[in-house]
Amino acid sequence: MIETDVTVIGGGPAGLASALKAAEKSNVLLLERGNELGGILPQCIHEGFGNFIFNKMLTGPEYAQYYINEIINSKIILKTNTTVLSIDPNKNIVATNSTDGIIRIKSKSIILAMGCRERTRSQILLPGTRPAGIYTAGTAQHLINIDGYMPGKNIIILGSGNVGLIMARRFSLEGANVIGVYEIMPNAGGLTRNIVQCLDDYNIPLFLSHTITNIVGEKRVEGVNVAKVDEYFKPILETERHIPCDCLILSIGLIPEIELCKNINIKIDNITKGIIVDNKMESSFPGIFACGNIVHVYDLVDDVTYSAEIAGKNAGNYIDFERGEIEEIKVIPGRNVSYVVPQIIKNKDCNTIKLYLRVIKEERNVNIILKDGNTPIFQKKERIVKPPEMLRINLSKQLIESISNNELNIDIRCVNE
Amino acid sequence: MNNDITCIICPLGCKIHIEEENNDFTFSGNICSKGEKYSILEIKNPIRIVTTTVFVDNDNHRLLPVRSKKGIHKDLVLKCIVELSKIKVKTPIKCGDIIYENILGTGVNIIASRDSSNI
Ligand code: SF4
Numbered sequence: 001m002i003e004t005d006v007t008v009i010g011g012g013p014a015g016l017a018s019a020l021k022a023a024e025k026s027n028v029l030l031l032e033r034g035n036e037l038g039g040i041l042p043q044c045i046h047e048g049f050g051n052f053i054f055n056k057m058l059t060g061p062e063y064a065q066y067y068i069n070e071i072i073n074s075k076i077i078l079k080t081n082t083t084v085l086s087i088d089p090n091k092n093i094v095a096t097n098s099t100d101g102i103i104r105i106k107s108k109s110i111i112l113a114m115g116c117r118e119r120t121r122s123q124i125l126l127p128g129t130r131p132a133g134i135y136t137a138g139t140a141q142h143l144i145n146i147d148g149y150m151p152g153k154n155i156i157i158l159g160s161g162n163v164g165l166i167m168a169r170r171f172s173l174e175g176a177n178v179i180g181v182y183e184i185m186p187n188a189g190g191l192t193r194n195i196v197q198c199l200d201d202y203n204i205p206l207f208l209s210h211t212i213t214n215i216v217g218e219k220r221v222e223g224v225n226v227a228k229v230d231e232y233f234k235p236i237l238e239t240e241r242h243i244p245c246d247c248l249i250l251s252i253g254l255i256p257e258i259e260l261c262k263n264i265n266i267k268i269d270n271i272t273k274g275i276i277v278d279n280k281m282e283s284s285f286p287g288i289f290a291c292g293n294i295v296h297v298y299d300l301v302d303d304v305t306y307s308a309e310i311a312g313k314n315a316g317n318y319i320d321f322e323r324g325e326i327e328e329i330k331v332i333p334g335r336n337v338s339y340v341v342p343q344i345i346k347n348k349d350c351n352t353i354k355l356y357l358r359v360i361k362e363e364r365n366v367n368i369i370l371k372d373g374n375t376p377i378f379q380k381k382e383r384i385v386k387p388p389e390m391l392r393i394n395l396s397k398q399l400i401e402s403i404s405n406n407e408l409n410i411d412i413r414c415v416n417e
Numbered sequence: 418m419n420n421d422i423t424c425i426i427c428p429l430g431c432k433i434h435i436e437e438e439n440n441d442f443t444f445s446g447n448i449c450s451k452g453e454k455y456s457i458l459e460i461k462n463p464i465r466i467v468t469t470t471v472f473v474d475n476d477n478h479r480l481l482p483v484r485s486k487k488g489i490h491k492d493l494v495l496k497c498i499v500e501l502s503k504i505k506v507k508t509p510i511k512c513g514d515i516i517y518e519n520i521l522g523t524g525v526n527i528i529a530s531r532d533s534s535n536i
Contacts, residue, residue: 061531
């Protein structure tokens, strides 16, 4: 039995930053399933990380290296190659690895930092045969950037999320022929910067409102059928055409990896599919905190680190006691708001709070309006809002203290409405 | 010369058309002056940070991620990567160490993106 103050599950950017912050005041145990730290960062060899925290554009491995060095120089107890099997309602953790066997851990607080997983073919019911040559974008990224293998020569990419776009460029630079990126939505899923620097720079075409209707091939992918879709995302049969290729890359979204929470009563958000948190990054289960992509999928690792530091600080300070009734303000997504994180504000005596929100559809010249119940209390203008670009709102201490209802409603409305 | 540029400075992503006459630029499509600055740079000297991997000996992995210390003209990116695919580096290496000096005569160094043999 190991006894500790804080156990952090997951050694990616969220786990690293939260462990370091918690270790300023407490004993910390960090558990990582893989054989190295950094989560997805070591394979994200492109630049674009750390613009806010380090004030420069770093690559993924560089960003990770900073935190890995800090962890090595700290007194945090680190166990890699260690899989957590369960968490019970008394916050007892059971984990395993090949040297310790079964490890039982008693810890005062827990930080969930397991990140997210890529969606696969079966989650979008992609029809066709099941040949070799179909990979998720992240798996292809690992093969090329870590293992040094090329997954194919003639590549089709389904989905225009950021990982898919980054991989389109990477495949081109490694000598493959990227035939095109096909996106079912009428708008690209990734950031404009990536459309320009990953597709336009390499003359890779992007087909919007298109999907794959069939995968063809026995042993190896021989091609796919693609078709335009109508406004209800149904393929238009007359537009279907066959495109030969030997590799299909799926970049069709990420979902928080919450399997470990199944045995404990932790509330999950229907939209983000991640853990519901309050402004201290505490879940609905007292003493269990969450940060990073297990809460919702962030655009920037810098924001993951910020959320992790909040979780780490509060998990480090956590004291178990009967809390009685705590006043709670629910943050509720309204018109053209898909979700808001944190979903709950507790303890109005906190400092500023950063709200993250994503919109449902693209709109121009809008106001983001915050309402205390029904009374508008804050308004921020945006020239454009789009689903791939997360919006941030900083709530001042004063504003938070002024809220008198137990609901904070957020709407996005066109300026002239 | 490609005179149509998508500005990446803010989420609006304006499509800017730029014309040059004797170092005088005229723009259409952009909303703000940041876009003008960006499109001039994209016309005159479009640079990108080059990122790739090189082979490495005696490390936990076969590959070491590297990047250019500064931006390199985008037409040279592929050449740089081909050049870097020919080398093999030896450990120990620290994040930031120079892996390849003055690549293709650009004056830009290629540096390591991580320490060798990370845990
Ligand atoms: S031109 Fe100005 S408004 Fe348009 S995308 Fe660039 S920075 Fe944004």
